Amino acid sequence: xxxxxxxxxxxxxxxxxxxxxxxxxxxxxxxxxxxxxxxxxxxxxxxxxxxxxxxxxxxxxxxxxxxxxxxxxxxxxxxxxxxxxxxxxxxxxxxxxxxxxxxxxxxxxxxxxxxxxxxxxxxxxxxxxxxxxxxxxxxxxxxxxxxxxxxxxxxxxxxxxxxxxxxxxxxxxxxxxxxxxxxxxxxxxxxxxxxxxxxxxxxxxxxxxxxxxxxxxxxxxxxxxxxxxxxxxxxxxxxxxxxxxxxxxxxxxxxxxxxxxxxxxxxxxxxxxxxxxxxxxxxxxxxxxxxxxxxxxxxxxxxxxxxxxxxxxxxxxxxxxxxxxxxxxxxxxxxx
Amino acid sequence: xxxxxxxxxxxxxxxxxxxxxxxxxxxxxxxxxxxxxxxxxxxxxxxxxxxxxxxxxxxxxxxxxxxxxxxxxxxxxxxxxxxxxxxxxxxxxxxxxxxxxxxxxxxxxxxxxxxxxxxxxxxxxxxxxxxxxxxxxxxxxxxxxxxxxxxxxxxxxxxxxxxxxxxxxxxxxxxxxxxxxxxxxxxxxxxxxxxxxxxxxxxxxxxxxxxxxxxxxxxxxxxxxxxxxxxxxxxxxxxxxxxxxxxxxxxxxxxxxxxxxxxxxxxxxxxxxxxxxxxxxxxxxxxxxxxxxxxxxxxxxxxxxxxxxxxxxxxxxxxxxxxxxxxxxxxxxxxxxxxxxxxxxxxxxxxxxxxxxxxxxxxxxxxxxxxxxxxxxxxxxxxxxxxxxxxxxxxxxxxxxxxxxxxxxxxxxxxxxxxxxxxxxxxxxxxxxxxxxxxxxxxxxxxxxxxxxxxxxxxxxxxxxxxxxxxxxxxxxxxxxxxxxxxxxxxxxxxxxxxxxxxxxxxxxxxxxxxxxxxxxxxxxxxxxxxxxxxxxxxxxxxxxxxxxxxxxxxxxxxxxxxxx
Numbered sequence: 001x002x003x004x005x006x007x008x009x010x011x012x013x014x015x016x017x018x019x020x021x022x023x024x025x026x027x028x029x030x031x032x033x034x035x036x037x038x039x040x041x042x043x044x045x046x047x048x049x050x051x052x053x054x055x056x057x058x059x060x061x062x063x064x065x066x067x068x069x070x071x072x073x074x075x076x077x078x079x080x081x082x083x084x085x086x087x088x089x090x091x092x093x094x095x096x097x098x099x100x101x102x103x104x105x106x107x108x109x110x111x112x113x114x115x116x117x118x119x120x121x122x123x124x125x126x127x128x129x130x131x132x133x134x135x136x137x138x139x140x141x142x143x144x145x146x147x148x149x150x151x152x153x154x155x156x157x158x159x160x161x162x163x164x165x166x167x168x169x170x171x172x173x174x175x176x177x178x179x180x181x182x183x184x185x186x187x188x189x190x191x192x193x194x195x196x197x198x199x200x201x202x203x204x205x206x207x208x209x210x211x212x213x214x215x216x217x218x219x220x221x222x223x224x225x226x227x228x229x230x231x232x233x234x235x236x237x238x239x240x241x242x243x244x245x246x247x248x249x250x251x252x253x254x255x256x257x258x259x260x261x262x263x264x265x266x267x268x269x270x271x272x273x274x275x276x277x278x279x280x281x282x283x284x285x286x287x288x289x290x291x292x293x294x295x296x297x298x299x300x301x302x303x304x305x306x307x308x309x310x311x312x313x314x315x316x317x318x319x320x321x322x323x324x325x326x327x328x329x330x331x332x333x334x335x336x
Numbered sequence: 337x338x339x340x341x342x343x344x345x346x347x348x349x350x351x352x353x354x355x356x357x358x359x360x361x362x363x364x365x366x367x368x369x370x371x372x373x374x375x376x377x378x379x380x381x382x383x384x385x386x387x388x389x390x391x392x393x394x395x396x397x398x399x400x401x402x403x404x405x406x407x408x409x410x411x412x413x414x415x416x417x418x419x420x421x422x423x424x425x426x427x428x429x430x431x432x433x434x435x436x437x438x439x440x441x442x443x444x445x446x447x448x449x450x451x452x453x454x455x456x457x458x459x460x461x462x463x464x465x466x467x468x469x470x471x472x473x474x475x476x477x478x479x480x481x482x483x484x485x486x487x488x489x490x491x492x493x494x495x496x497x498x499x500x501x502x503x504x505x506x507x508x509x510x511x512x513x514x515x516x517x518x519x520x521x522x523x524x525x526x527x528x529x530x531x532x533x534x535x536x537x538x539x540x541x542x543x544x545x546x547x548x549x550x551x552x553x554x555x556x557x558x559x560x561x562x563x564x565x566x567x568x569x570x571x572x573x574x575x576x577x578x579x580x581x582x583x584x585x586x587x588x589x590x591x592x593x594x595x596x597x598x599x600x601x602x603x604x605x606x607x608x609x610x611x612x613x614x615x616x617x618x619x620x621x622x623x624x625x626x627x628x629x630x631x632x633x634x635x636x637x638x639x640x641x642x643x644x645x646x647x648x649x650x651x652x653x654x655x656x657x658x659x660x661x662x663x664x665x666x667x668x669x670x671x672x673x674x675x676x677x678x679x680x681x682x683x684x685x686x687x688x689x690x691x692x693x694x695x696x697x698x699x700x701x702x703x704x705x706x707x708x709x710x711x712x713x714x715x716x717x718x719x720x721x722x723x724x725x726x727x728x729x730x731x732x733x734x735x736x737x738x739x740x741x742x743x744x745x746x747x748x749x750x751x752x753x754x755x756x757x758x759x760x761x762x763x764x765x766x767x768x769x770x771x772x773x774x775x776x777x778x779x780x781x782x783x784x785x786x787x788x789x790x791x792x793x794x795x796x797x798x799x800x801x802x803x804x805x806x807x808x809x810x811x812x813x814x815x816x817x818x819x820x821x822x823x824x825x826x827x828x829x830x831x832x833x834x835x836x837x838x839x840x841x842x843x844x845x846x847x848x849x850x851x852x853x854x855x856x857x858x859x860x861x862x863x864x865x866x867x868x869x870x871x872x873x874x875x876x877x878x879x880x881x882x883x884x885x886x887x888x889x890x891x892x893x894x895x896x897x898x899x900x901x
Contacts, residue, residue, distance in 0.1 A: 139588035144605055151581060160654040191717020191740035194732030195657060204657055213720040220728035227654060256657045260664040262647040265655035314718045328651045328739060334577050334644030336636050 001250075009200075013248035016239040020111035023103055027073060027094040027112070031086040034071070034117050041068035042142055044124045045113055047106030049075040050283075051128040053276065055084055056178040058128050063090070065132070066141040067124065071117060073109045075100050101288075107240050118234035122146040125230050125244050126268065131182075132159055132230065133321050134266035135332040148335055149233070156247065157231040158255035159266040162329065163209045164188050164318065165273040165310040174275050181271035187315040188269075189213065190327045193226065203227060203246040203253035210273075210310035228268055229255055264333030267324055273310065339364055339441075339448055339522075340425035342414045344407065345433030346371035346400060348606035349378055352433030353385035356392055358616045362441040365391040365422040369410045372399040393421055403485055407519070407551040408544065416532055419525060426452060429522045434603040435572065436585075436615050444571075444599045448522070455527045455563045458517030458570045459556040472496070476548040477514045478505045485548075509543055511536070517556040520572035520602065523563075530562035531555065573598035573630050575637040578645055583637050587611055592633055597626040650742070650767075652735045666765040667738035672747040672841055673762055673769065676776025679751065680823070681853040685709075691849065692841045694745035700737070701726070701754035716740040723755075730758045738767070745841060752777050752801035759805050768816035771837050774806060775799075775823040775878030779856050782864045792871045799877055806877075822879025827855065 037043065044067045051058075059070065067090075074082040074095040085093045096109065103109050114123055124142075126132060134145050134157070149157060164185040166173055173184045193208035204227050212223035228244045232252060239248050246253050257263045316327070324330045341359050345352040345368060356366045368386075370379055386392050395414040400406040411430060418428055427448045437444070462473040472479075479499045483491040508514060523531075534540070540558065544550045559566055573596060575583040582603045585593060587610040593601055604611055647656050649665025658664065678684040678698070689696040689709075698707030706721040713721045717740030719733070720726075726733045738746065750762075762768045777798045781791050809818045817840070821833060835849050862881040869875065 136586070136588065140586050141607070143607060144586060147605065147607075148584060151584070152579070158654050189718035191736050192719045193653075194729035194736070195652060195654070196729065196732075197657065204654060206654060210718070212725065213714070213718060213722075217720060217722040217725055220722075220725050256653075256655045257644075257647065258657060258659045258662065260647050260658045260662045261645045261656065262643050262651075262653075263655040265653075312714045312718055314714055314716055316718075328648065328653050331647075331653065331655050332640065332643065333655065334640045336583060336640035 005200075009248055009250060012241075013237070013239050016108075016111060016241065016248070017115065017237070019104075020108045020115060020239065023098075023108040024112045024116075026096045026098040026103065027109060028096065030074070030082055030093040030095050031091065032094075033090070033092045034069070036090075037069050037117065037121075039120065041121060042066055042124070042146065043068065043118055043121045044070045044126065045072075045110045045118070046070070046126055046128055047073045047075060047100075047110060048077070048081060048128045049100070050077045050079045050081060052077070052079045052081040052084055053175065053177045054128045054181070054271075055081060057180060058131075059088065059091075060178075061131055062124075065137070066143050071113050073106060073113070075106070105243060107243060111239050114234050114238075115236045119236040121234055122149075123232055123234040125232075125240070129181075129271045130161070130230075130268040131271065132266060132268055133324065133330070134159070135264060135321060135325065135330065135335055137266075137321055145335075146231075146233075154264075155233045156229050156252040156255055157264070157266065158227070158229050159231065159268045160193070160206060160329065161209075161226040161228050161270050162188050162267045162324070163211060163226075163270045163273065163310075165210055165315075167309075167311040167315070169309050170273050170277050171275045181274060182269060182318060185271055185273055186318050187311055188318060190314075190316040190329065193329075195227070198246070198253075201241065201246045201248070201253055202250040203229070204256055205245075214310060229253065230268060231266075262331040262333055264335050265330045267321075267330050269318070338425065338445055339427040339429055340418050340422050341366045341429045341431050342411065342418055343368045343431050343433055343435070344371075344400065344410055344414075345369065345382075346374060348433060349374065349382040350385065351604070351606050351612065353382050354612060354616060355431075355433075355436060357386060357389050358437065359441060360386075360389045360391045364441055364445075365393075365418065365425060367393045367395050367414045367418045367421070369395045369400075369414045370397055371410075372397040372406075391422070393417055401484070403549040403551075405545045405550055408554045411551070411555075412532060415528055419529055419532070426525055427522050428525070428528055429571070429600075430520055431572065431600060432520070432602055434606070435520075435600050436602070436604045436611060437600050438573070438593050438596065438615055439599050447599070451567075453524060453526075453565050455521075455523045455559060455566050456569060456571045457521035457523060457556060457559050457566060459515040459559055459566055459568050460517055462514050462516060472548060473516070474514060475500075476516075476553065477508050479548070480504075480506065480546055481548040506543075506546070509536075509539065511561065512540070512543075512557055513560060514553065515556040515560055516553050517568070518570040518572070518574060519551040519555075520570050520574060520600075521555060521559075522571050523555070523559065527559060527563040531558045534558070534562070571599050571628070573601040573628070573633065574603070575630075575633065577637070578641045583640070585611065589633075590614065592636065596628065596630045596633055598628040598630055650735060650739055652732065652739075665767070666761070667735060667767045668742040669738055669745070670767045670769065671738060671745065672771070672837070673750050674747060674771055675750045676773030676823070677771070678749045679776040679779045679856075680773055680826070681855055684853050685747075685749070687851075687853040688747060691838055691851075692745065692747070694747050694841060695741065697746065697748035699750065699754050700748045701730075701750060701758055703753065703755065706733075707749075727755060727757075730755065731761055734758060734761060747841070752798040752805065756801060756805060759808050763809050763811065763814040763816050763818070766815040766817075769837070769840060770809060770816050770818045771833070772806065772809070772818070772820040773823055773826045774802060774820055775875065776826075777802065778823070778865070778875065778878060779858070779861070782858075782861055783856065788867065788871070792868060792873050795868055795875065796873050799873075799875065802877055822877065824879030824881055827858070830855070 044062055070091040072085050072093045074093055076097045082095055085091050110125060164182060165187050166184045167187060175181055189209045193206055195204045195206045198205050205225055206227040207223040216223040225245050230244045241248055325332060341364055343356060356368055360366050395417045398406045398410040400410055415428055483495055485492050544554045547553055577583055585601060585604050587608050646664055650668025685696040695709050697709045700706055705723050706726050708715045708721055719736060762770060781795055831852055865875050865881050
């Protein structure tokens with residue numbers, strides 16, 4: 001990458017940051033407990049809309065990992081999510097009625113909150129249906145990972161999105177609040193992910209999984225991106241570019257080794273495909289607030305009508321992170 | 337009171353205090369050095385933690401930046417204090433604030449009592465050191481390092497390069513032979529005091545002040561001057577990764593640490609509550625007096641380093657995406673590609689599967705769909721049979737298939753009708769065994785019920801494609817095991833090439849082939865080729881078929897040919 005290219009990316013990064021700064025006005029604080037954040041705390045940032053049923057398990061899962069403070073942007077929920085979150089002692093909530101799409105799918109809002117509160121902290125940016133799994137997560141808290149990353153001078157950590165699905169149609173099992181969604185969505189695709197390098201931003205672009213296999217066989221290039229870099233030692237000059245798929249400066253996207261070795265990485269287990277999905281897809285279609293004119297959701301709706309079952313005989317049943325590491329979906333790298 | 341501990345602390349002082357208290361309460365005096373950069377309040381907390389514990393002293397504080405002289409100065413000060421304050425101490429053990437004793441102190445004391453004159457310090461000549469980072473061994477002693485390796489890496493590297501280019505060398509004091517080694521040692525009073533009270537010490541100190549990472553060379557070099565009984569190993573279990581940073585121990589290493597029989601381990605994660613609780617408790621079971629044996633831990637960490645530097649062969653994933661030629665195995669396992677065989681033989685895949693016991697696919701790169709073995713629509717790892725998905729990332733498809741099926745030999749058919757873009761990949765992959773019967777694609781055309789004009793056109797097209805593919809397979813960069821026969825050559829004597837291929841696929845089965853696959857009926861094939869020629873097309877890839885003279889009349893008998901052993 002030449003000097004000109006770097007400079008263009010620098011400008012782009014500044015533009016995203018200015019944009020985030022302007023969008024801060026859209027956020028109205030509901031519960032601001034950010035005064036309780038201590039230096040070195042692990043922070044979680046998330047945008048959501050009408051996810052009340054998931055929140056109880058979500059908070060429990062991440063509290064167990066060792067998240068110290070949660071920062072949520074509520075995009076005009078009407079199912080009680082906002083009130084539920086505002087009542088939690090370790091949660092700060094902002095709300096907005098502004099357009100999700102025009103905030104670049106929440107990225108601008110979170111970029112602002114991270115700029116304001118995340119500087120110098122390890123920050124985890126996940127959706128409420130994404131559950132972070134990393135090497136040794138059953139025996140070591142998240143703090144062990146971030147300490148190790150600090151000691152290794154690593155600033156960003158990759159976690160591929162792994163779509164989990166139930167056996168049989170999504171609607172067959174009803175998800176109940178407060179339970180583990182992966183008791184229902186236990187299955188995943190183990191080896192059909194393909195990747196290519198994004199020359200401009202330096203990140204890997206990963207596609208595949210059950211969605212590509214069932215909904216996008218005729219248009220593979222439109223299949224959703226699965227590469228994610230959710231865990232970053234944040235600096236106020238950083239900016240997410242597109243969801244958590246890539247960041248600037250581009251050095252943060254180099255979470256993969258190019259000389260044959262493996263860097264440490266994790267997975268985001270994606271609990272999207274539950275009985276709540278059909279309802280969500282219909283709602284999102286109506287709102288038209290999703291990526292690429294909601295093409296993804298349109299494909300789902302068509303697919304859902306035809307064949308609502310991701311399961312096949314080669315689906316793998318989820319056991320633990322070691323299984324994912326053996327299958328080559330994530331890696332311990334040199335962490336032992 | 338035979339062993340005293342010198343502890344160098346800079347973080348997690350609470351843990352350091354816990355360990356110091358443990359040692360002191362078990363009869364071993366402790367001298368603590370706290371990095372000058374540590375805040376006053378943290379130090380005050382630590383002294384409060386250790387209030388009332390006898391035999392704990394704090395030494396004069398130095399700033400201990402990594403790789404700087406400060407660490408040696410701190411050690412000197414603390415060791416001097418130890419020797420002065422505690423005349424009963426015979427061995428001085430240098431430890432860090434993140435060290436943890438793995439065996440009861442009495443066992444260490446007994447061990448050292450059995451070796452009262454031995455100095456335990458890893459001390460290796462610069463020629464024999466294999467582990468230094470940055471590739472600097474002897475140059476640590478002969479160059480100057482005014483820039484920080486951590487904070488001013490470019491200046492550091494540039495200055496090293498400059499000195500190399502102009503041929504600058506510092507003079508090593510003539511009496512010294514540079515040695516390197518782990519900074520965690522255990523020295524006897526005699527040796528340590530001889531080093532500290534050496535009349536030449538000011539000169540040595542002046543010299544080592546400018547040596548890079550002197551804490552790995554100061555005592556390691558000087559000990560050779562004064563000690564006759566150096567045991568060149570560290571009693572502290574400490575492992576380093578490929579960047580020279582110590583591996584960290586967590587709660588889940590408990591069993592490994594227990595079984596290592598080492599006396600002290602570093603470095604322990606400060607929040608590893610279970611490790612601290614168990615190893616600092618008094619009811620730690622006494623073990624038989626075993627020699628330290630960190631073999632298992634060595635293997636664990638060696639494997640981790642290998643994973644980080646070499647990775648798993650044939651794996652492409654979010655954190656491993658090797659550049660061209662750096663794959664360390666483009667695919668996960670050897671596989672076989674058969675070109676033309678299924679055109680020439682009937683039910684070749686069934687026969688091959690039976691003979692080799694491997695998985696035999698059809699044309700994986702067929703234009704309409706992926707022909708997985710058994711006609712599966714989804715295969716191992718949930719690979720889809722959609723041709724669009726496959727063609728979207730051919731290399732990814734191939735890598736995935738081989739990764740998903742590792743442990744089982746894969747074979748598949750390939751030909752000029754298939755997607756040719758995978759060709760160069762197959763040629764470049766050392767795992768590929770490619771066997772080609774060139775021109776065999778003409779056999780199905782010969783049997784087809786199509787107008788001759790169409791056949792001619794199709795033959796010309798396929799021949800052109802296959803000729804290009806063969807040129808790729810014959811290029812200089814090919815690493816695959818490639819065998820090419822013309823159709824004429826092959827049917828002359830089909831068993832021998834087949835036997836060679838099969839032997840390579842399953843080398844352990846020494847059985848001779850007894851049953852050959854059934855060949856298509858080739859009566860009239862020579863004439864067919866002549867007709868093509870007459871129509872202005874020049875079939876060359878099949879080799880030499882004289883017109884009218886049918887090849888191998890014996891094989892055209894509709895039956896199975898048998899070989900007799």
